[in-house]
Amino acid sequence: MERLNELARDILAEAKAQGADYAQCSVSESEKKEFNVDGGRFSLMRTLYNRNVVITVLKEQRKGTVQINQFESEAIRDAVRDAIAAAESGKPDPAWEYAEGPVEQEFTDGAPDCDTDKLFERTKELLETIRLRHPKILMEQMITEHDAGYEVFMTSRGVTYRTRSGAYSFSLMYSGHEGEKSTSFYGSDIKLKDLDKPVIECGFIERDLAMVEKQIDPKTLEGKFTGPVVLAPYALAEIVLWTIIGNFVSDSCLIDGTSIWKDKLGEQVADPAFSMSFEPYNEDVVVRSRHTGEGYPTEDFDLIRDGKLVSFVLSQYGANKTGGKRSGNTGSNMRIKAGEKTLEELISGIEKGILVMRFSGGQPAPSGEFSGVAKNSFLIENGKITEALSETMISGCVPDMLKNIRGISSDVLTDGDGSLPYIAFNGLTISGK
Amino acid sequence: MLQDILSAKKALFAADVHTELRGQKSRNRRVVLLNGDIIGNVRSDVSGISARVYRSGVYGFSSMAEYTSEAAETVLKAATENAAFMDRHAGIGKSPLPSLPAKKIPPKAELHDPEQKIYVDFAREVDAYIAEHYPKLASRRVVSTEDSMEKLLVVSDGADAHIIAPRSYLYVMMTAQTDAGAPVELFKAFGGRGTFDLNFADPSALYPEIDALYERLMQKREGIYADAGEKTVILGGMMTGMLSHEAVGHTVEADLVLGGSVAAHNLNKRVASDLVTLTDFAHTAFGETCPLPVYVDDEGTEATDAALIRDGILTGYMNSRESAQHFGMQPGGNARAWAFSDEPLIRMRNTAVHPGKDRLEDMIASIDDGYYLIDSGNGQADTTGEFMFGVTMGYEIRKGKLGRALLDTTISGVAFEMLKTVDMVSDKLEWSSSGFCGKKQPMPVGMGGPALRCKVKIGGR
Numbered sequence: 052m053e054r055l056n057e058l059a060r061d062i063l064a065e066a067k068a069q070g071a072d073y074a075q076c077s078v079s080e081s082e083k084k085e086f087n088v089d090g091g092r093f094s095l096m097r098t099l100y101n102r103n104v105v106i107t108v109l110k111e112q113r114k115g116t117v118q119i120n121q122f123e124s125e126a127i128r129d130a131v132r133d134a135i136a137a138a139e140s141g142k143p144d145p146a147w148e149y150a151e152g153p154v155e156q157e158f159t160d161g162a163p164d165c166d167t168d169k170l171f172e173r174t175k176e177l178l179e180t181i182r183l184r185h186p187k188i189l190m191e192q193m194i195t196e197h198d199a200g201y202e203v204f205m206t207s208r209g210v211t212y213r214t215r216s217g218a219y220s221f222s223l224m225y226s227g228h229e230g231e232k233s234t235s236f237y238g239s240d241i242k243l244k245d246l247d248k249p250v251i252e253c254g255f256i257e258r259d260l261a262m263v264e265k266q267i268d269p270k271t272l273e274g275k276f277t278g279p280v281v282l283a284p285y286a287l288a289e290i291v292l293w294t295i296i297g298n299f300v301s302d303s304c305l306i307d308g309t310s311i312w313k314d315k316l317g318e319q320v321a322d323p324a325f326s327m328s329f330e331p332y333n334e335d336v337v338v339r340s341r342h343t344g345e346g347y348p349t350e351d352f353d354l355i356r357d358g359k360l361v362s363f364v365l366s367q368y369g370a371n372k373t374g375g376k377r378s379g380n381t382g383s384n385m386r387i388k389a390g391e392k393t394l395e396e397l398i399s400g401i402e403k404g405i406l407v408m409r410f411s412g413g414q415p416a417p418s419g420e421f422s423g424v425a426k427n428s429f430l431i432e433n434g435k436i437t438e439a440l441s442e443t444m445i446s447g448c449v450p451d452m453l454k455n456i457r458g459i460s461s462d463v464l465t466d467g468d469g470s471l472p473y474i475a476f477n478g479l480t481i482s483g484k
Numbered sequence: 485m486l487q488d489i490l491s492a493k494k495a496l497f498a499a500d501v502h503t504e505l506r507g508q509k510s511r512n513r514r515v516v517l518l519n520g521d522i523i524g525n526v527r528s529d530v531s532g533i534s535a536r537v538y539r540s541g542v543y544g545f546s547s548m549a550e551y552t553s554e555a556a557e558t559v560l561k562a563a564t565e566n567a568a569f570m571d572r573h574a575g576i577g578k579s580p581l582p583s584l585p586a587k588k589i590p591p592k593a594e595l596h597d598p599e600q601k602i603y604v605d606f607a608r609e610v611d612a613y614i615a616e617h618y619p620k621l622a623s624r625r626v627v628s629t630e631d632s633m634e635k636l637l638v639v640s641d642g643a644d645a646h647i648i649a650p651r652s653y654l655y656v657m658m659t660a661q662t663d664a665g666a667p668v669e670l671f672k673a674f675g676g677r678g679t680f681d682l683n684f685a686d687p688s689a690l691y692p693e694i695d696a697l698y699e700r701l702m703q704k705r706e707g708i709y710a711d712a713g714e715k716t717v718i719l720g721g722m723m724t725g726m727l728s729h730e731a732v733g734h735t736v737e738a739d740l741v742l743g744g745s746v747a748a749h750n751l752n753k754r755v756a757s758d759l760v761t762l763t764d765f766a767h768t769a770f771g772e773t774c775p776l777p778v779y780v781d782d783e784g785t786e787a788t789d790a791a792l793i794r795d796g797i798l799t800g801y802m803n804s805r806e807s808a809q810h811f812g813m814q815p816g817g818n819a820r821a822w823a824f825s826d827e828p829l830i831r832m833r834n835t836a837v838h839p840g841k842d843r844l845e846d847m848i849a850s851i852d853d854g855y856y857l858i859d860s861g862n863g864q865a866d867t868t869g870e871f872m873f874g875v876t877m878g879y880e881i882r883k884g885k886l887g888r889a890l891l892d893t894t895i896s897g898v899a900f901e902m903l904k905t906v907d908m909v910s911d912k913l914e915w916s917s918s919g920f921c922g923k924k925q926p927m928p929v930g931m932g933g934p935a936l937r938c939k940v941k942i943g944g945r
Contacts, residue, residue: 089739089742089743090739090742090743090744092574093542093570093573093574094542094543095542095543095544095570095827096542096543096544096545096566096567096569096570097544097545097546097547097566097827098545098546098547098562098563098566099546099547099548099825100546100547100548100549100558101547101549101825102549102550103549113522114522114525115525115527115600116524116525116526116527117526117527117528117529118526118527118528118529118530119528119530120530120531120532120549121531121549121550130529133527133600134527136599136600136601137525137527137600137604138525139601140525140599140601140605141522141525141604142522142608144521144522146521171573175573175574189743189744191740191743191867192743192924194924224743226743226744226867228744231749233744233746233867233868234868235866235867235868235870236866236867275712275713303518303523306518306519306521306523307518307519307622307625308622308623309622309623309659309667309669311665311666368523372521411864411866411872411896412872412874412894413861413862413872413873413875413876413892413893413894414861414862414874414892416666416667416668416669416891416892417659417666417667417668417669418666418667420891420892422712422893422894422943423872423874423894423896423943424870424872424894424896426866426870441868441870442870442896442897442898442941444712444894444896444941444943446712446943480712482712482713482941482943484714484941
């Protein structure tokens with residue numbers, strides 16, 4: 052860490068010497084151990100030694116950024132020169148603003164030390180357990196890894212964060228097979244602080260494997276109807292949550308004025324049961340994002356509280372451009388407040404609808420309208436899951452959906468980054484052949 | 485340019501295994517203008533060395549963020565140890581990979597490094613043109629970008645190579661509002677292989693196409709929702725390219741075949757109408773250089789075309805050396821890596837349906853009630869061949885004539901079923917190359933095709 056600290060100081064001194072009005076840098080070193088399974092068998096072990104340097108300078112309110120992965124003084128000198136040249140080629144923008152010091156903080160997060168043998172054993176155990184309990188599942192690819200490192204973030208205004216962090220992560224992609232019949236592929240991901248328990252017990256891995264195994268013989272839905280759709284956590288994020296962030300509440304859509312929520316702060320935008328927050332300091336989070344790219348310390352914040360829009364997701368730059376207020380972080384570690392019904396109870400009230408585990412759709416329009424294929428989905432009839440579906444499309448409009456929430460589950464997927472429930476929405480268009 | 489410090493390390497390769505040692509420099513330049521403000525102005529230069537060792541059916545890999553002789557030795561040792569660890573704990577005792585003839589392949593492209601000002605000035609000039617001519621736009625975004633890689637590859641057998649692969653683009657995105665206040669947008673990418681200075685000398689050369697983009701946006705602003713359901717459509721060349729890549733290409737990547745894709749059970753069977761022939765071109769197609777030519781891959785295999793569908797019959801897969809051994813096929817140079825710290829994976833290069841004999845006008849005239857779908861924002865497909873593409877620009881066809889523009893929609897289907905409905909193929913090939921294919925790593929790819937008349941499911945409101 053001391054070497055990185057010195058390097059960061061040298062970069063800032065070099066930037067000052069070359070004429071920068073403001074400079075900041077992130078200097079990091081990391082090591083990754085990774086095992087790969089392909090087509091159901093071990094295929095590869097990787098060891099990666101990485102470095103990264105990101106330098107941002109301001110000169111006369113013009114900004115330039117350079118990224119390199121060399122630590123040698125000549126490379127640093129050239130990188131600073133390139134960053135300043137990039138800034139000089141731009142035009143002034145008084146909205147660039149960075150944190151004022153003094154701030155000096157040091158953190159250790161997650162699992163900074165790797166137990167490689169244990170990682171291999173847990174990977175092997177997971178593969179064997181799946182083979183035994185879910186014989187119809189073929190593991191198309193599984194990547195298990197431990198990634199850890201040191202980062203020093205330092206600015207010319209006396210802000211310094213030193214972080215040592217690491218985490219284990221497991222990423223599974225699989226499908227169900229029987230003879231020539233197969234399901235859509237599905238992915239499960241989890242980030243862990245330790246390897247104390249078998250990985251199949253973490254997150255929704257076991258539940259998802261069992262669901263996918265039941266999708267081998269899907270039926271095609273006839274016709275088109277409007278009805279309730281239950282979105283599982285990943286489908287919920289894909290359709291609803293990323294659209295809220297990307298199209299309605301973040302820097303880009305607020306600066307360019309395309310957000311349809313730009314004048315809705317303080318207004319009811321969703322059902323009162325819906326609350327959405329970003330909480331890097333929640334105890335479930337494995338590696339916390341401690342500071343923003345502009346050097347401000349992060350904090351948890353609510354985006355939507357009881358259906359009311361109470362904040363945007365704005366950087367200081369975005370806040371200055373739009374006359375808004377910088378948010379507590381830049382949108383990490385998303386959480387949706389759990390409801391009170393189990394998934395089974397949520398489904399039990401539905402006469403005819405579908406449950407969607409994954410969504411394959413076009414980029415939702417700026418208005419929040421979307422359509423796409425309901426992947427890994429099931430038909431719900433008379434309060435029960437009856438059969439798996441294929442080639443079923445759904446379409447709707449996110450702002451309308453948020454006001455037509457039928458129920459939110461008490462079961463939540465906690466994956467080491469955030470926490471997401473199942474949500475049932477009324478009134479989506481569901482079409483089969 | 486990378487100096488060769490790797491060839492001398494061949495003496496350190498273990499005798500009983502297959503070894504690849506690769507040095508790589510990757511660079512990215514990116515300037516983003518949002519309504520005239522420069523919100524992104526970034527240069528990135530990343531380099532390092534990796535080694536990969538194949539032993540009895542398993543691989544060991546290691547990389548280091550330094551291009552030095554010491555780093556080469558460190559990663560060789562670590563990759564060899566990782567391969568030994570895997571062999572000890574999970575080895576399957578496979579025989580060595582069939583060897584390839586030794587060869588040296590020189591670079592086939594130039595690599596310049598224009599200063600950042602060139603990217604900024606060009607984007608600003610284009611942005612100023614749009615701002616001046618189309619002041620009613622709700623927002624505009626102009627991005628100038630380049631991503632280029634240079635690789636030095638040394639292998640225990642096969643082709644040693646020096647690879648230079650630059651590409652550069654200018655993206656223009658315009659957003660307008662409907663009378664009801666709903667935003668609609670359109671996007672266009674200009675450029676292709678080659679560094680930015682070679683591709684973008686004169687901003688005014690782009691203005692006719694920017695004007696056309698604005699015209700289409702104005703039509704879309706008054707667009708209608710497509711009727712949901714199965715329809716006869718004409719897919720434009722860009723959409724055919726997306727189909728070639730996403731819905732067919734991925735299912736015939738041999739690693740995904742081994743992972744259970746639909747192609748596993750369809751080799752040598754009919755998967756499309758006999759009007760459909762599909763190839764993953766290495767570097768040259770129909771007498772011209774492909775959008776992103778690949779002459780050798782990162783396993784040292786000299787690149788050749790992969791014939792995937794011929795006259796409607798599935799004829800082959802895309803392979804790495806290992807998968808080619810498994811399937812008893814010839815490797816054709818599809819194993820490519822993105823960064824120095826990435827291992828080669830089976831990737832497409834320039835995947836396209838071959839053009840046919842029909843004229844686009846005749847194809848449109850042949851449809852009584854359908855759609856002409858021109859451009860796509862994104863696409864995804866399943867290993868089952870079930871696909872979904874976003875449609876960002878299209879028109880209705882009524883009684884053989886183009887009608888109103890469409891608002892954003894999606895199409896979906898199952899590739900090997902939908903391709904059997906192709907009954908007209910246009911005589912013009914259209915390529916695109918500005919995106920990234922996402923697998924474990926990103927990868928620049930080219931894709932293309934003619935217009936196809938076929939049946940697909942279209943999403944409505």
